[in-house]
Structures are given as C-alpha cells and as structure tokens.
Amino acid sequence: MENVLRPLIVLGGSVVLTLLIGWATDRLLRKADERQTETPLWGLLRRGRVPYQLVLCAALLRGSYHEADLLREHQVAVGRSLTLVLIGSTAWLIVRIAAAVVDTSYTRYARVHRDPARVRRVRTQVSLITRVVAAVVGVVAVAAMLLTFPAMRAAGASLLASAGILGIVAGVAAQSTLSNMFAGFQIAFGDMVRLGDTVVVDGEWGTVDEITLTFLSVRTWDERRITMPVSYFTSKPFENWSRGGAQMTGIVFWHLDHSAPMEAMREKLRDLLRECPAWDGRACDLSVTDATPSTMEVRALVTAKDADDVWKVRVYVREGMIRWLAEQHPYALPRVNTADASLPPGVEATRRFQDGAPRRAHETPRTAGRP
DSSP: OHHHHHHHHHHHHHHHHHHHHHHHHHHHHHHHHHHOTTOOHHHHHGGGHHHHHHHHHHHHHHHHHHHHTOOGGGHHHHHHHHHHHHHHHHHHHHHHHHHHHHHHHHHHHHHHOOOHHHHHHHHHHHHHHHHHHHHHHHHHHHHHHHHTSHHHHHHHHHHHHTHHHHHHHHHHHTHHHHHHHHHHHHHHHHTSSOTTOEEEETTEEEEEEEEOSSEEEEEETTSOEEEEETHHHHHSOOEETTTTOSOEEEEEEEEEOTTOOHHHHHHHHHHHHHHOTTEEEEEEEEEEEEEOSSOEEEEEEEEESSHHHHHHHHHHHHHHHHHHHHHHOGGGSOOOOOSOOOOOHHHHHHHHHHTTOOSSTTOOTTTTTOO
C-alpha cells in the first residue's frame, strides 16, 4: 500500500501545490493590476503564468522525485528530463519577465513624450533589446541543457582549447550575418530608421513594418512586404520621409492648353483645399512651370501633416481640378488641332500656283492655264 500511496502523495502534492501557488500569484498580480492602472507591468507579468507554473512543478518534482520511489531503474533519465524541463521553463519565464519590464518602460515613455519620431525610435530600440535578451537567454539555456550530459562536460575542455580556431572559422563563415547584426544595432541606436517611418527603397514607397537584428521589412502601399538585410540601410542611401518631422509638400502637375484660365484655377485650387480635410492649411500655390508648342505645364503645391495625407490631397486636387475644367472651361484641356494653318501671303500664293491657281492676278480660273 505504501508503494502506491507514496508516489501519489508526492506527485499529486507537487501538482496541487503548483496549482495553488500559481493561483495565489495570479490573484496578487490581478489585484495589483487593478490597483495600479497607470502601469501595465502587472498585467504583462500575468502572461508568464504558464512558464511560472512549469518552473514550480518541475522544481517540486525534481526535489521530491527520490522520495516517490518510482521507476528506480530510470531515476537518472527521469531526473535529467526534469532538469531539462526546469531549465527550459526558467528561460521561458525570464524572457517573459524581461519583455514585460521592457514593454512597461516603453509605455511609460510613450505617455510622457508626445513626439512621434522619438517614440518610434524608442520602440525600435525596445524591440531589438527584447530580441537580444531572448537570444542570449536561449543560448545560455541550451548550453546549460547540454552541460547536464556528462559527455558534453568532458568535451568542454577540448572545445575551449580549440575556441580560437573555431572563432576564426566562425567569423569568416558568418561574416555576412555578423555584419547584419551590427548593422541592426547601428540602426536601432543610431536613429537611422525606426518602426513606422515612411521610406522609399529602390523606388518602392512604404512603411517600416519590422526591424530585427538581420533584416528589415517594408510594407508598401499595396500591402506587399519588401524584406531587405539591415546592412543595406547602413551602406546605401535611401529616402526617409519621417526624418525631421512628418510634414510634407506634395506636387500636382497638369498639361493644359495655353488658353487655360490661371487666375480662376488659383481660386478653384483654394476652394478645393478648403473642402479637403487632409490639407493642413500651411501653404498652397499654382504656377506655370513649363511650356511646349502645344501645351503648358501647370504645377500646384499642397501641404499635409504626413505622407499619407499628402497623397490624399494630391489625388483630390487632381481629380477636382480636371472635373472643373471639363465642366466650366473645356477649351483649357489639351486637344489636337486638325484645321489647316493660316500661311503668310507670299507662301499662300506660291502654294496656290503649285496647285494650279491662276498665274496672273487678272486671269480667272476659267482661262487659267491656257496658252
């Protein structure tokens, strides 16, 4: 009877104690979250309930397994398995706690500072710090798991002895990866590009959607994703429309007839901008910037608070002006003239002579061409 009750008491007690401690901790975190609503730390820490309970259960089972007197011939394997679970769950819990602390710091910073550029910069740095912490904790956890095996501990001395050669070989083999990693740190802490920035890369306009240690993802206006190595942004020029403020000036071009009413178009431009909610009211202008034998180029300058709004203003003004010209001033739109051009008098007489016209002024068409 003792052989049956002992394992049940040890195993069942470990599980029940784990559930009780986990429930009590969750209750405390929930009350702290309700009491201190200005910080999301306690609510974020509650996301670590699963790894926290795994740590408790693995620790309790690892400490009391010998008392259970169960599977004596497999005690080493079971003990090592519990140790591996304990190491893995501990690393998982550390990553969750670090992420909660970093996210809380970012939230407090975003509440205090209203500058969108600075907030995006800190957000980029926070995301990379979280990834670095997760990577370091993961490497340490894997190393700790490997050291639980006696064969790996014996091989540690030989690995340390050849660490110099391995470091050189790894550095040469992973040169591209290491350069991308250092470029990722340079982007994060050098404030070159941030999450949410509007950029133009290789002629593609989009928004920075994700930044990691090795690659950067740009979401284009048509919802495509352009993934590029971060080393590209440290070695080649690119346009960042969010640097130095998000305000932008947009340009709208029309090719119109020379008779287009410029003053009326200026008044219409101001009317269209007053009706457009995306216009920020800073500036507007309309002028003729070029002329050809058949048309003239008219340019309008409009302003908006960011790249998205300046696009809306441009398309709204372009469409509204063309509709107004087609309805009120159709002669101002470009057209192809198929009528005969009026020639100078001398050129016209020569043309008539070549076509069989009278040679002398007193000759009539009836007698023209007779001897």
